[in-house]
Amino acid sequence: MANQNYHEEEKLGKAYDGRLMKRLLKYSAPYWKAFLISILLLAVVTGIQIARPYIVAVAIDDYIFTSPMIAFEPGEEPQEGIEHQGKVFIKERHLDKDYPENPKYQIMVYEGENYLVPSTFQREEYTIEERQGEVFFINEQGEFTGDIMDENTYSHFRENDVKGLTRLGITFLVIVLLGFGLNYAQVLILHKTSFKIIYNLRVEVFTHLQNIQLSYFDKSPIGRLVTRVTNDTERLKEMFIGVMVNAFRDIFMLIGIVIVMLRLNFQLALIALSAIPFVVIASIIFRIKARAAYREVRTKLARINASIAENISGMKIVQIFKQEDKKYNEFDEINKGHLSAALREVKIFAIYRPVVDILHFLVLALIVWWGGGSVMDGTLEIGVLYAFTTYIRMFFQPINAITEKYNILQEAMASSERIFQLLDTEIEVTNPKEPKNLPKVEGAIEFKNVWFAYNDNEWVLKDINFEVKPGETVAFVGATGAGKTSIINLISRFYDIQKGEILVDGINIKDVKQEELRKNIGVVLQDVFVFSGDIKSNIRLNNDHIDDEKIKEIARTIYADTFIEKLPGGYEHEVQERGSTLSSGQRQLLAFARALAFDPSILVLDEATANIDTETESIIQNALEKLQEGRTTLVVAHRLSTIQNADKIIVMHKGKIREMGTHQELLNNGGIYHDLYQLQYKEQLAQ
Known part of the structure; x- marks a missing residue:
């Protein structure tokens, strides 16, 4: 059954960890100027967004709807106004102070005609009567008749309104276009910077993986490491873009809206802000519940991943032993657990958003109710009411986005913890601070009192001592x-040994750079790894010094040209991942060609012919003879028939050297090697 302990990396820490965030910010530090510019652009863009409803409100109250006017005698007007019938008319809302002694006028509309009436009228507080062809506008101050305004007169009075609307319209268009341009620049800068940060982080993670000792990969699933470089870094990118910088947008938006609302109307602003305590309480409860739900979903998902990985890897065994039903039932149970957890998480999110929406609409209803009454009383302009309804919607937008940002932040913290856990893995096999130069390697190898364990005190090699002379095959x-x-x-x-020394040409391998050492050693393994690409690239391995002619010459030398030239495209034949379209023998010949192309002084063959049929083995043995010429060769052999001509055979048993000598010497000794040879000989006879 799938691992019940789940994967270690699925364990979650805090939803926000200051320690992890501090480390993440170090990666953004080189780009602080770009982030600062992005934040400043956000401030301007947010200001433009807040200004748009305000401009519309000014247009409605100052220019679209008519409002009371104060009449002045010519020469007494405090500012420029409209001259008509020996008086200068100025809108009351445009004056800095009250003029109670001056008469007030208002443009009223009745049956399509405009009247200039010597009084002021509030909605629902006046009536209109027509008597003997004359129109009377009646309010608490009395009955008033007005002068009918012809089209020219009306246009004259509204001339400033038209100009004001034109100015506001142009201003509105300019700031919208400006906002578009600045928002485009901000998004571009933010994304480009975030991509650079993630690029650098991925390079660091990948470089660290390349330098980590192989023992780490022995204990870590490959899928987990791939996830670190891809998925986890991608989640950090989403945090930089969706949370870290855009959080400033939300802050700017909330603060800006509060300031504008307080300036527009203090009482309406208090009504609008009355929902904040309830939003805070709902957000705290949501954070607690969502954290627990998110943790459960992630752990259930880890079980699904573990189950799928296990079943796919062992699919052959599952089908051979007809375990399909059993494995299906196991997976179905795990999958149902994840479904239940996911539904619980959805319920929490499904409650929070509607709660915030209810608070939003309650506040909006209060504003419409109170503000609408104030508009009818004449104590509030309709444009201000419009602005408030718009600002309330804008105010709740970032609050509604909390759920998404919280999710991103949780995932980013979990991903950063796993990434830093990988980056904090100590590199045990390191280059010396003052490396020695490794001249042209002759091929002498010596193990002196070598002790080695993969795990502490579980010795795999115990006091190993042997020497290999240049050009020998051992x-x-x-x-x-x-x-x-x-x-x-x-x-x-x-790997690094715990005790003793390993010498190449008399130099301790710990005293030279790893790359310097390894370029002199060619390794051919039993399980040959073939990269996707073509035949040439798999032999050359990105070494531009190895040209096409050299590759063909090498292939002919080890008899690999026969099968290569039969492939579609020959040396440019496309190779699938891991060389799935090639036979074991073909992959092995490719590995020999790869080793010969780099011309190593030391050749290592780790059971290179173990899985090859007899016919192919004869071809490979001929290739091996060519490959071993002039090189020190170390062979790990399963078939003893392939090493009878070795200069020295070392017999290992439980981590110790038990026998050493030539093939014939060891047979004559009648020891472990003799028994192994006899056992293989009997097996071959039985076949």
Whole structure:
């Protein structure tokens, strides 16, 4: 059954961890100027967004709807106004102070005609009567008749309104276009900067993975590491874009709206802000509940991933032993657990958003109710009421976005914790501070009192001592787990030994750079790894010094040209991932060609012919002879028939060297090697 302990990386810490955030900010520090510009642009864009309803409100109250006017004698007017019938008319709302002694006028409309009436009228507080062809406008101050305004007179009175609307319209268009341009620049800068940060982080993670010792990969699933470089870094990008900088947008928006509402109308602003305590309480409850639900979904998802990975990897066994129904039932149970957890999470999110929406609409209803009454009383302009209804909607937008931002932040914190856990993994196999130069390697190898364990005190190799002279072929044989492959891995310094020394040409391999050491060692493994690409690229491995002619010459040398030239496209034949379209023998010949192309001084063969049929083996043996010419060769062998001509055979047993000598010497000794040879000989006879 799938691992019940789940994956370690699915464990979650805090929804917000200051320590992790501090480390993340270090990656953004080199780009602080870009972030500052982005934040400043956000401030301007937010200001433009807040200004738009205000401009519309001014247009409605100052220019669209008629309002009371004060009449002045010519020469006494405090500012420019409209001259008509020996008086200068100025809108009361445009004056800095009251003029109680001056008469007031208002333009009224009745049956399509405009009247200039010597009084002021509030909605629902006046009536209109027509008597003997004369129109009377009646309010608490009395009955008033007005002068009918012809089209020219009316246009004259509204001339400033038209000009004002034109100015506001142009202003509105300009700031909308400006907002578009600044928003485009802000999005571009923010995304470009975030992409650079994630690019740098991915490079760091990938470089760290390349330098980590192989023991780390022995214990870490490949899928988990791929997730670190791809999915987890992508979640951090979403945090930089969706949370870190855009949080400033929300802050600017909320603060700006509050300031504008307070300036427009203090009482309406208090009504609008009355919902804030309830929003805060709802958000706190949501955060607690959502955190628990999110944790449960992630752990259930980890079980699904573990189950799928296990079943796909072991699909052959599942089908051979007809375990499909059992594995289906196990997966179905796990999947139902995830479904239930996901539904619980959805319910929490489904409650929070409607709660915020209810608060939003309650506040909006209060504003419409109170503000509408004030408009009818004449104590509030209709444009201000319009602005408030718009600002309330804008005010609740960032609050509604909390759920999405909270999700992103949670995922980012979990991802950053896993990434930093990987980056904090200590690199045990490191280059020396003052490396020695490794001249042209002759191929002398010496193990001196070498002790090695993959895990503490679980010794795989115990006090290993042997020497290999330049040009010699030395084979290692023994039962599975005897330590043969470990010796091979240690020569290339894929792992570091705990005790003793490993010398190449008399120089301790810990005293030279790893890349300097490894470029002199060619390794051919039993399971050949072939990269996607073509045949040439798999032999060259990005070494531009190896031209096409050299590749063909190498292929002919080891008899690989025969099968390569039969492939569609020849040396440019497209190879699928892991070389799935090639046979084991073809992949092995490719590995030999790759090793020969780099011309190493030391050749390591780790059971390179173990999975090859007899016919192919004869071709590969001929290739091996060409490959071994003039090189020190270390062979881990399963088939003893392939190493009979080795200069030295070392017999391993339980991490120790038990026998050493030539093929014939070891047979004559009648020891472990003799028994192994006899056992294989009997198996071959039985076949």
